[in-house]
Amino acid sequence: EVQLVQSGVAVKKPGESLRISCEGSGYSFSSYWINWLRQRPGKGLEWLGRIDPSDSDTKYTPSFKGHVTISVDKSISTAYVQWSSLKASDTAMYYCARQYNSGPHTDFDYWGQGTLVTVSS
Amino acid sequence: NFMLTQPHSVSESPGKTVTISCTRSSGSIASNYVHWYQQRPGSAPSIVIYEDNKRSSGVPDRFSGSIDSSSNSAALTISGLTTEDEADYYCQSYDISSLFVVFGGGTKLTVL
Numbered sequence: 001e002v003q004l005v006q007s008g009v010a011v012k013k014p015g016e017s018l019r020i021s022c023e024g025s026g027y028s029f030s031s032y033w034i035n036w037l038r039q040r041p042g043k044g045l046e047w048l049g050r051i052d053p054s055d056s057d058t059k060y061t062p063s064f065k066g067h068v069t070i071s072v073d074k075s076i077s078t079a080y081v082q083w084s085s086l087k088a089s090d091t092a093m094y095y096c097a098r099q100y101n102s103g104p105h106t107d108f109d110y111w112g113q114g115t116l117v118t119v120s121s
Numbered sequence: 122n123f124m125l126t127q128p129h130s131v132s133e134s135p136g137k138t139v140t141i142s143c144t145r146s147s148g149s150i151a152s153n154y155v156h157w158y159q160q161r162p163g164s165a166p167s168i169v170i171y172e173d174n175k176r177s178s179g180v181p182d183r184f185s186g187s188i189d190s191s192s193n194s195a196a197l198t199i200s201g202l203t204t205e206d207e208a209d210y211y212c213q214s215y216d217i218s219s220l221f222v223v224f225g226g227g228t229k230l231t232v233l
Contacts, residue, residue: 035222044209044211044224044225044226044227045158045160045166045211045213045224045227046224047221047222047223047224050222059220059221061221061222095165095166097166104215104217104220104222105153105154105172105215106171107154107156107168107171107172107177107213108156108158108166108168108213109168109171109177111165111166111167112165113165114165
């Protein structure tokens with residue numbers, strides 16, 4: 001059974017760092033890109049970027065580049081997104097989703113359960 | 122980059138048919154695949170239609186997808202509505218030049 005399991009709720013203060021994770025199982029981890037998406041409370045889905053676990057190649061949407069870092073440890077089938085200095089505006093639910101690596105035209109066929117990140121002083 | 126525009130909300134009665142549109146701002150809607158996701162309250166999104174009109178495994182045949190080049194739009198049609206269909210629906214495509222993923226703003230479907 002394919003599963004993407006994300007790390008749990010995170011409560012942080014502005015300026016703190018954070019890394020959340022997404023562990024894949026039940027499939028060939030290196031054959032699927034891992035995408036990260038943000039959903040602010042009551043709002044729509046925003047794509048942050050993706051990583052190719054086979055070679056760690058990353059792509060970021062311009063509005064998130066420089067503010068988040070996406071990484072992967074394929075030895076443990078886990079992808080990460082991290083912040084070095086959180087802002088209150090980073091408060092959101094974050095999802096990972098896999099995408100078959102045949103190209104950007106493929107859909108996000110499995111999603112993680114989401115990680116709620118709250119940033120508040 | 123282009124934008125995908127969806128109606129903010131739609132509502133319809135049980136048993137009826139509803140269509141949710143997704144209009145591309147520039148470039149041809151037919152040039153890149155469109156996918157549709159359903160997000161029920163409190164849950165992660167899940168794929169319902171991929172590659173314009175293919176139903177994902179386990180999705181009832183009441184769900185269908187289409188592309189209309191004349192309006193430069195994609196559409197998700199749900200027939201025989203039930204209260205289980207109440208959810209937010211998102212269309213998604215990608216920009217072939219930048220390879221960025223693009224989402225529509227989402228449509229809240231109410232079945233009442």
